[in-house]
Amino acid sequence: MKAVVCTELGLPNLLKINEIEKPNVENGEVLIKVEVAGVNFPDALLVQGKYQIVLDPPFVPGNEVCGVIEEVGEGVKIAVGTKVIGLPPIGGFSEYVSINKNLVIPVNDEFDSLVGASLPINYGTAYYALKRRANAQPGESLLVLGASGGIGTAAIQLAHIMGLKTICAVSSDEKENYVKSLGANEVVRYDNTDLKETVKDLTNGKGVDIVIDPVGGKVTEQALRATAFNGRLLVIGFANGEIPKISLNLTLVKGISIVGVWWGRWTNTSPNETAEDFTELISFINDNKLKIVPKNIYRIEEAPTALENFLKRKNIGKSVIKI
Template sequence: MKAVLCKAYGPPESLVIEEIEPLKPGKGQVVIAVKACGVNFPDTLIIQGKYQFQPPMPFSPGSEVAGVVKALGEGVEAVHIGERVIAFTLFGGFAEEALAEASQLIRIPDGIDFTTASSFVMTYGTSHYALKNRARLQPGETLLVLGAAGGVGLAAVELGKVMGACVIAAASSAEKLEVCRHYGADEVINYASEDLRERIRALTAGKGVDVVVDPVGGSYSEAALRGMAWDGRFMVIGFTAGEIPRIPLNLMLLKSCSIVGVFWGAFATRDPQRNQENLGELLSWLASGQLKPLISQKYPLNRVADALQSMLARKVTGKAVLLIDAE
């Protein structure tokens, strides 16, 4: 079977596509015939050796797969060959086959295609976990989303509206902010041309925002934190800007606010039952049409470097998907 392989840490251009032996499932595992795989920012980090988890070489990046169960390992009874499933695999998804733990598979609802399914779990799972479990977002609260046109950001905009919040979307261009408005944002801030802190103050009549979702990091994090309301909650999700900000701790004291870490992948592993409950809620919203993932870019397997470069350059609005066999 064909697989994208990382044989040495480096840029996307260093990846190769090779024929490798078909996969065999171990105890409790399944082999999935991959139809599509979401492209996420951690994929750009793991091939450079910059991610929290480093698989043994050689490995295939890609963590968010949708496909059909092809083979069952010992003891697997809850799923069957031919079932359409989503799996979060940490790595191995940019290939014609992927291994997954049977206990962590999610059945794809009827009416949802493989491409949409592959773009859903990581971004919506992360944002949902952030807003529901970590921020405990309440109806009527004000939510500020940084990097709001990216995968995690746009999911947070949509979910914020579903959960009853007033949503302020912040992004770096008028085009991106127009997408955010289309996905439900009540107000927008162009932080490339506007003063983020002052716009937060103006939009909230000086009160500040109750919750911040920050998958970006960099220079905007402190400005957003300074724009928080009393007892606010600041969600640290990632650092796509490349810079991990150094925050003055006196700000938390003065505002009695909290900075909260959001590591959805670890949550999914440590608390699989609660994660499955969350995903069930998300999939019901997807099936009912309350959530509509934006897939702005699709790539064949042989253009994997282009897909990852686009992610690195922050040119992806919503999600990019690698199509392996999505028809």
């Protein structure tokens, strides 16, 4: 079968598209024929050995897929032919992936695979962050940093479903147009305006209730300074490459909480709550409240480009590989 293989740690252009053996199906596992695989920023970090988890090559990256179960191992009650969203710990960028039965979510046959492969990581993370880590309440304001990116776009869409007002920070005209197409309530061009002052103006001097920060670097402190009393800053990631160091007096004087968010780890420790969130997310889709349209659909041969775009600050919206 065809797969994207990391044979040595380094930039995405080192990835190989190779023929490798179809995986075995062990007890308790299912073999998924992958139709679409989601691509995420962490994939670009993982292949460089720069992610929280470091793997020894060779390995096949890819942590979210949508496809059809082709074979099941002993002890699995899900029927062959069932369409599923899968969360492989590794191996998603390939024609087949074998994973534990507890890491799949059955969906209807009509469920769009492009949507299924776009949902888990970005929408799972953004929903967990807003619902469970920030305890976001309707009417609150949310500043989304890196708003046109994968996490950012999921946060905008889910925030609107949850009744929040969004202020979306972006760095180019193309990114601005994209977040406007998603219904951004306000846009801040943090490439050419002062983030703190603009956000303060947009909130009548009060500041925002919640910040979702997948970017890091200098904008984190600017966002914190534009946060309201009792606000929450959600630490999602450091796409900018720089981990900010914050003076804690900023949190004291305004009663601000800086809240860490590591969705993948939480899904391991809280499977019931994870399942509950997925049920809600899928119902948002089925009820037409949430419309997910991946902006970038790549062929498997284009996987290195898909990953490079994250590192070059070029990714906009959701990226997937159609297998």
